[in-house]
Amino acid sequence: MKLNTNYQKLEENYLFTEIAKRTSDFIHAHPEAHIIKLGIGDVTVPIASVAADAMIRATEELKHPETFRGYGPELGYFFARQAVQTYYADYGIKIDADEITIGDGIGSDIANITDLFVHGDNGVLIPDPVYPLYKATSLMDGQRIIYLPCTEQNNFLPEPPAVPSDLIYLCSPNNPTGATFTFDRLQAWVDYANRVGAIILYDDAYERFIEEDDKPHSIFAIDGARTCAIEFGSLSKTAGFTCVRSGYTIVPNELVREGMSLKKMWHQRQTTKYNGAPYVTQRGLEAALSAEGLLQADMTIGIYKRNVPLITQTLEEKGIFYCGGANSPYIWLRCPDGMRSWQFFDYLLEKAHVVGTPGVGFGEYGENYFRLSTFNTFENTGEAMQRIAKVI
Numbered sequence: 581m582k583l584n585t586n587y588q589k590l591e592e593n594y595l596f597t598e599i600a601k602r603t604s605d606f607i608h609a610h611p612e613a614h615i616i617k618l619g620i621g622d623v624t625v626p627i628a629s630v631a632a633d634a635m636i637r638a639t640e641e642l643k644h645p646e647t648f649r650g651y652g653p654e655l656g657y658f659f660a661r662q663a664v665q666t667y668y669a670d671y672g673i674k675i676d677a678d679e680i681t682i683g684d685g686i687g688s689d690i691a692n693i694t695d696l697f698v699h700g701d702n703g704v705l706i707p708d709p710v711y712p713l714y715k716a717t718s719l720m721d722g723q724r725i726i727y728l729p730c731t732e733q734n735n736f737l738p739e740p741p742a743v744p745s746d747l748i749y750l751c752s753p754n755n756p757t758g759a760t761f762t763f764d765r766l767q768a769w770v771d772y773a774n775r776v777g778a779i780i781l782y783d784d785a786y787e788r789f790i791e792e793d794d795k796p797h798s799i800f801a802i803d804g805a806r807t808c809a810i811e812f813g814s815l816s817k818t819a820g821f822t823c824v825r826s827g828y829t830i831v832p833n834e835l836v837r838e839g840m841s842l843k844k845m846w847h848q849r850q851t852t853k854y855n856g857a858p859y860v861t862q863r864g865l866e867a868a869l870s871a872e873g874l875l876q877a878d879m880t881i882g883i884y885k886r887n888v889p890l891i892t893q894t895l896e897e898k899g900i901f902y903c904g905g906a907n908s909p910y911i912w913l914r915c916p917d918g919m920r921s922w923q924f925f926d927y928l929l930e931k932a933h934v935v936g937t938p939g940v941g942f943g944e945y946g947e948n949y950f951r952l953s954t955f956n957t958f959e960n961t962g963e964a965m966q967r968i969a970k971v972i
């Protein structure tokens with residue numbers, strides 16, 4: 581047996597593991613410190629009650645012989661796929677239930693989809709900075725990565741390159757910068773992908789945070805996307821499902837390369853390597869995507885959005901560059917006094933007992949930047965910003 585030595589190319593610890601480690605080391609050394617976490621985007625508002633109730637009812641069903649269920653369909657129960665289908669229909673987007681699979685969260689599906697690809701000639705395009713999972717899985721697979729610099733100069737939104745590529749990761753609204761494609765800017769990517777035969781892996785985890793009408797909620801709102809894109813959705817940040825684990829993936833019928841249907845390949849992959857998402861969480865997903873569930877999700881998002889001005893006002897007062905917050909739950913800021921990202925992380929932890937996320941963890945172009953999450957209470961966020969204001 582030979583080992584996958586590509587693992588040597590990874591950081592010692594995944595970004596959020598390293599943050600958790602540094603935070604717990606600090607707490608160990610300073611047990612009296614009251615730490616406020618604005619780091620990993622973990623939610624603080626409880627699960628949408630309509631979804632929690634549905635999961636309780638589903639669990640109850642499993643106690644009784646007449647309603648007990650064993651193995652479910654690997655690709656997801658029809659009721660769950662239909663709930664996703666209806667969610668898209670409300671945005672005016674037609675998706676077949678058969679193009680939707682239900683999984684145990686967006687992270688797994690984004691990582692697992694790479695089973696469908698081997699090394700192409702042209703490489704994998706990854707925006708920088710961006711959610712670190714894309715880079716980590718591409719490194720594990722030994723892919724050749726071409727980074728797309730996202731900077732203040734291009735408003736953190738990458739443009740298609742002049743050269744061809746095989747696979748493209750896009751995340752809009754972007755984690756961490758909050759930069760969000762307009763219909764026109766995303767159309768340019770779809771046209772490019774169709775022209776060069778590349779496939780776009782579209783991370784749609786934050787679409788529900790979009791406030792502006794010129795920004796699409798799905799890549800399938802764009803003409804031509806059905807022949808070049810796969811989309812991933814999540815319930816984590818809307819219904820409070822970070823602990824439940826539930827998400828979905830859409831592979832359109834028209835996505836075909838070398839005579840092979842990617843939907844069929846994905847179904848082969850999932851039915852072979854995955855036994856299907858739990859019945860209980862799929863009932864939770866169904867309820868979270870119901871009219872009542874979405875009302876609750878939007879109220880939850882409203883609660884997080886109240887934190888945005890708490891953060892941005894302090895940054896404005898201090899003359900610190902920032903963006904994000906409008907269409908995303910994250911604020912992206914330049915570290916004060918030219919500090920490096922991890923330096924600022926340690927500084928804030930030490931001086932303000934506040935945890936954020938170092939920008940460089942999202943890529944080289946994130947160096948000297950920092951991310952603050954709005955996923956916390958109004959009180960904690962206000963307190964965190966008062967403490968930060970005193971030390972920057």
Ligand code: MLT
Nearest residue numbers: 619620621622687711755
């Ligand atoms: C983040 O903080 O970037 C996300 O919460 C991480 C994730 O969704 O896995």
